[in-house]
Amino acid sequence: MFTIGLTGGIGSGKSAAADCFRALGIHVVDADWAARVVVQPGQPALAKIAEHFGADVLLGNGELDRARLRGLVFDNADERNWLEALLHPLIREEILRALAASQSAYAILESPLLIESGQYKLVDRVCVIDVPEALQIERAGARDRNDPEQIRKIMAAQLPRAERLQRADDVLDNSGDLSSLEAQVASLHQKYLQLAESNN
Numbered sequence: 001m002f003t004i005g006l007t008g009g010i011g012s013g014k015s016a017a018a019d020c021f022r023a024l025g026i027h028v029v030d031a032d033w034a035a036r037v038v039v040q041p042g043q044p045a046l047a048k049i050a051e052h053f054g055a056d057v058l059l060g061n062g063e064l065d066r067a068r069l070r071g072l073v074f075d076n077a078d079e080r081n082w083l084e085a086l087l088h089p090l091i092r093e094e095i096l097r098a099l100a101a102s103q104s105a106y107a108i109l110e111s112p113l114l115i116e117s118g119q120y121k122l123v124d125r126v127c128v129i130d131v132p133e134a135l136q137i138e139r140a141g142a143r144d145r146n147d148p149e150q151i152r153k154i155m156a157a158q159l160p161r162a163e164r165l166q167r168a169d170d171v172l173d174n175s176g177d178l179s180s181l182e183a184q185v186a187s188l189h190q191k192y193l194q195l196a197e198s199n200n
Contacts, residue, residue: 001099001100001102001106001107002105002106002107002124002192002195002196002199002200003099003106003107003108003109003122003123003124004106004107004108004109004123004124004125004126004127004170004192005108005109005111005114005119005120005122005123005125005126005127006018006021006028006108006109006110006111006114006127006129007110007111007112007113007114007115007126007127007128007129007164008112008128008129008130008131008164008174009112009131009133009136009155009158009159009161009164010112010136010140010151010154010155010158011131011135011136011137011138011139011140011141011143011151012129012130012131012136012139012174013129013131013139013172013174013181014110014112014129015110016174016178016181017127017129017172017174017181017185018030018108018110020181020182020185020186021108021185021189024185024186024189025104025105026104026105026106026107026108026189027101027102027103027104027107027108028107028108028109028110029095029098029099029102029107029108029109029110030110030111031091031095031109031110031111031112031113031114031117031119032110032111032112034091034094034095034098035087035091037094038087038090038091038094039064039087040063041061041062041063045086045087045090046058046064048086049064049069049083049086052082053069053072053079056068057069057072069083074153074157084117088117088118091117092119092122095109095119095122096122099122105192105193105196105197106192106193106195106196109122109123112158113158114126115159115163115164115167116158116159120167124195124199125169125170125192125195126167126168126169126170127168127169127170127171127172127188128164128165128167128168128170128171128172129171129172129174130161130164130165130168130171130172130173130174130175131173131174131175132175133155133161135175136151136155137151137152137155140154170188170191172184172185172188
């Protein structure tokens with residue numbers, strides 16, 4: 001299956017772009033969805049996380065307390081590395097399973113950490129959705145009601161914008177409105193259809 005990796009920093013509009021591709025009938029696999037699946041109650045990974053970090057990382061209903069876990073690993077490189085070593089292979093398997101089930105002309109893998117996590121190796125092309133950093137902070141703040149300082153911390157943990165753009169095969173400029181984004185996606189869609197066709 002010809003696959004495009006869709007990525008971008010926090011507040012860049014990955015979800016909006018993914019929705020545009022979905023509206024054109026393209027199967028989108030969300031890496032965040034895969035990351036949630038592998039830590040659902042009953043999954044071996046969740047038991048290992050609770051064993052490692054303590055039962056405090058579980059909510060009353062047995063689900064993972066994501067905010068608490070994020071707090072434990074965000075500023076601790078060793079703990080973050082341990083968690084990533086556990087989860088990344090499982091997330092990769094889940095993504096591959098979902099991509100294999102795709103019925104559209106090509107598939108999209110939407111992932112905030114496509115490049116950082118090595119998931120770019122699962123795709124044929126990388127499409128970066130890009131906005132200036134000031135706009136990232138403004139949009140992410142409006143969406144998540146996070147303070148700018150918290151958003152800057154998240155941005156600092158992600159790949160720098162310039163580096164992300166360097167790794168891009170295609171760039172969607174999302175500094176305009178939704179109709180501008182839709183037009184760019186429609187144009188890329190035609191290109192991807194041709195690439196997928198010649199890839200068969």
